[in-house]
Every structure is written in structure tokens, then in C-alpha cells.
Amino acid sequence: MLASGGPDSAALLLNMSRRFSRVIPLYIRAGLSWEKAELAAMHHFLRIARIPRVAAPRIMSLPSTDIYRGHWSLTRRKVPGAHSTDKSVYLPGRNLLLISKAAVLASLLKAGTIAIGTLKGNPFGDATRCFRYAISKAISFAMGTQIRVIAPFSRQHKEELIKMSAGLPLHLTFSCINPVQGIHCGRCNKCAERRNAFRRAGIPDATKYIHRPGPRDKSK
Numbered sequence: 001m002l003a004s005g006g007p008d009s010a011a012l013l014l015n016m017s018r019r020f021s022r023v024i025p026l027y028i029r030a031g032l033s034w035e036k037a038e039l040a041a042m043h044h045f046l047r048i049a050r051i052p053r054v055a056a057p058r059i060m061s062l063p064s065t066d067i068y069r070g071h072w073s074l075t076r077r078k079v080p081g082a083h084s085t086d087k088s089v090y091l092p093g094r095n096l097l098l099i100s101k102a103a104v105l106a107s108l109l110k111a112g113t114i115a116i117g118t119l120k121g122n123p124f125g126d127a128t129r130c131f132r133y134a135i136s137k138a139i140s141f142a143m144g145t146q147i148r149v150i151a152p153f154s155r156q157h158k159e160e161l162i163k164m165s166a167g168l169p170l171h172l173t174f175s176c177i178n179p180v181q182g183i184h185c186g187r188c189n190k191c192a193e194r195r196n197a198f199r200r201a202g203i204p205d206a207t208k209y210i211h212r213p214g215p216r217d218k219s220k
Contacts, residue, residue: 001115002098003027003057005038005174007194008117008153010045011161014168015152016115017053025057026105028098030064032073032091034174037182041174048169062101067093079178082192082213086123089177089189095126099135099149107143118151119158129154158197171206186211 001016003009003025016023027042029035039059046057065074072078073091080088095116102114118127125131132149140147153161162170175194176184184191186209195213198205 001025002102002117003042004117005041005045006117007162007165007170007173007175007197008119008158009042010049010168010170010173011153011165012115012117013049013051013054014165017051020113021053022055023051023053024055024109024111026102027057027059028101029059029061030068030094030097032064032068033076034073034177034179037176037179038174040182041172045169045172048172051168058105060101060105062097064097073177076178080189082187082189084189086121086189090124093126095124095131096135100139103139103143103147106147107145110145112146112148114147114149116149116151118154119161120153120155121157122154127151127154157200158193159201162197162201162203166203170203171208180210184209186213 001012001023003013004027009025013023013025025042025046027039029039042057046054068074068091071091072080095118099114099116106112106114132151136148139149174184175190176188177190178185178188184194184207191209194207195205195209198207
């Protein structure tokens with residue numbers, strides 16, 4: 001399964017461990033500014049969570065700095081803030097790139113399923129059911145073996161996953177796109193999304209943030 005350091009991936013790991021005899025978290029480095037902090041958080045979470053049937057993570061590289069040249073995800077300039085829209089954090093074709101890399105590894109490992117953490121409300125083309133069907137057909141044809149791409153949470157929101165995974169150390173997961181010394185900044189789009197998902201789930205957010213919102217903050 002494609003893994004990151006976030007609560008969505010934590011929930012996906014738990015879900016996949018209940019459905020398959022072996023789950024391999026695959027983290028693909030693209031050269032984005034938050035990856036060092038995210039990868040460290042993922043390793044820490046996996047060590048503490050100890051989810052059954054989850055293997056050691058595979059770390060692979062797919063450099064994309066030439067594609068996203070000048071983008072905020074590389075430069076850390078004008079990082080989308082707490083009040084920005086979901087579209088502002090879109091990385092063009094990211095699922096396409098990640099799934100393509102994962103598919104080659106899956107074929108070599110004779111794994112027939114690639115799981116991704118797409119959630120309900122994701123507005124982008126490479127997060128749709130049609131896309132997953134089409135790319136499953138394409139990579140199966142290309143690799144000469146049946147490989148399907150699934151998104152078990154495509155009809156659920158982040159707060160639902162947090163509720164489902166309340167027994168996991170979710171405070172160790174990572175969501176920030178502008179971390180400060182490896183800690184959530186508290187001011188970016190993803191920090192706001194994370195904070196509000198915990199609030200809507202009715203679960204205390206033990207995440208450490210550099211900046212916490214004031215009493216008048218009405219981020220999404």
C-alpha cells in the first residue's frame with residue numbers, strides 16, 4: 001500500500017492488516033519539502049503502533065523536482081495557509097506517478113493489490129473511481145499480471161477514519177506541509193484540516209503544533 005505519515009495512512013494500514021496476510025507500507029520520496037519530517041514520523045508511528053501483519057516499510061525514490069520546479073512544495077514559499085482551499089494543495093498527477101512506481105514493485109513481489117488512502121470529497125481526477133479502474137487495467141496489461149488499485153476510504157471523511165483508528169497512537173502521525181524542525185507548523189492547510197478532523201471526530205488532538213489557533217480562528 002502507498003503510505004505517508006498521516007492519519008489516513010494509519011487507518012489504511014489497520015484496515016489492510018485485517019484483510020490481507022501481509023501488508024507492505026511503501027513510501028515514495030519525490031523531493032518535497034516535508035518528506036524528511038513525514039518519513040521520520042512514519043517510522044516512529046510504525047515502531048509504536050506495532051500493527052499485526054504489517055511488514056517493514058519500503059522506501060523508494062521517484063524524484064519529481066524537475067516536474068514541480070518552482071512549486072511551493074519545493075520552495076516553501078507561499079505555502080497554502082489554514083484558510084486556503086483544497087485545490088491549493090494539489091500536486092498535478094501525483095497519484096498517477098506514485099501508483100506507476102508502486103505497480104512495478106507489486107509485480108516483482110507478486111502482489112495483486114495496491115491500496116491508496118483517497119478520501120471522500122477529493123475533487124481531483126486521479127482520485128476518482130474511474131481513474132482507479134482505468135489505471136488498474138493499464139498497469140495489469142503493462143506488467144502482464146493482474147494488479148488492482150483500491151481506495152477503501154473513498155466514501156469516508158477524515159474524521160470517520162480518526163474515529164475508526166482511535167486505538168492507534170494517531171498523535172504520532174504527520175500531516176504538515178510546512179514543518180518547523182520536524183514539528184507541525186499549525187498554520188498550513190493540512191494542519192488546519194487535521195485539527196478540524198479531530199475536532200469533528202470528538203477526539204482530543206494531542207498533536208504538537210508550533211502555533212495553535214487563537215480563540216477567533218475559524219479555519220475550515
